Amino acid sequence: MMNLDKDYWNNRYLDQNIPWDAGSITRPIKEFIDGIDNKKLRILIPGAGTGHEATYLYQQGFTDVYICDWAPEALGIFSERVPSFPKSHLLCQDFFTLDRRFDLIIEQTFFCAIPRSLRTAYAEKTAALLHEEGRIIGLLFAQEFDKDGPPFGGTKKEYIETFSSHFNIQTLEICRNSIKPRAEKEFFIQLLKK
Numbered sequence: 388m389m390n391l392d393k394d395y396w397n398n399r400y401l402d403q404n405i406p407w408d409a410g411s412i413t414r415p416i417k418e419f420i421d422g423i424d425n426k427k428l429r430i431l432i433p434g435a436g437t438g439h440e441a442t443y444l445y446q447q448g449f450t451d452v453y454i455c456d457w458a459p460e461a462l463g464i465f466s467e468r469v470p471s472f473p474k475s476h477l478l479c480q481d482f483f484t485l486d487r488r489f490d491l492i493i494e495q496t497f498f499c500a501i502p503r504s505l506r507t508a509y510a511e512k513t514a515a516l517l518h519e520e521g522r523i524i525g526l527l528f529a530q531e532f533d534k535d536g537p538p539f540g541g542t543k544k545e546y547i548e549t550f551s552s553h554f555n556i557q558t559l560e561i562c563r564n565s566i567k568p569r570a571e572k573e574f575f576i577q578l579l580k581k
Contacts, residue, residue: 400460434497494525514553554578
């Protein structure tokens with residue numbers, strides 16, 4: 388198993404070897420954001436990479452958005468694209484060391500990038516980071532992969548087992564509006580903290 392550490396991910400951005408980057412916010416997350424009325428929600432995007440979701444949120448007037456990635460190159464790319472985004476909201480650190488509270492966590496290609504051995508820790512950490520009535524929304528792969536990851540796939544049964552001790556699973560269904568390369572291959576999730 389390769390070492391999926393900070394240097395590994397930073398080098399992927401330096402080499403521009405980031406095939407998961409869709410180049411803009413994806414439809415499922417955009418449509419969810421478009422339905423949010425409260426622009427003051429404190430929002431975290433973990434493993435945000437170049438931050439297309441944060442770019443969109445910021446452009447729509449959301450004022451309390453944080454992005455976390457431990458690859459400085461990824462955050463640098465984001466900062467060049469959105470220079471007015473508050474620098475104090477760019478968290479260049481290991482997600483598992485965060486110590487803040489949020490209302491909403493947006494999951495977009497982070498869960499599938501961490502080793503499977505950290506999935507339970509992810510569920511525990513996201514629950515700890517969320518206020519009461521906080522939630523996770525986003526996308527998870529709806530398939531397994533032939534090769535060892537990243538990305539790491541998964542099944543609906545596995546996701547239910549991973550999250551159900553910390554969250555009420557409100558939605559875990561095949562996404563109806565995925566981008567074409569991911570059609571029928573991802574679940575849309577809405578998880579409410581217990």
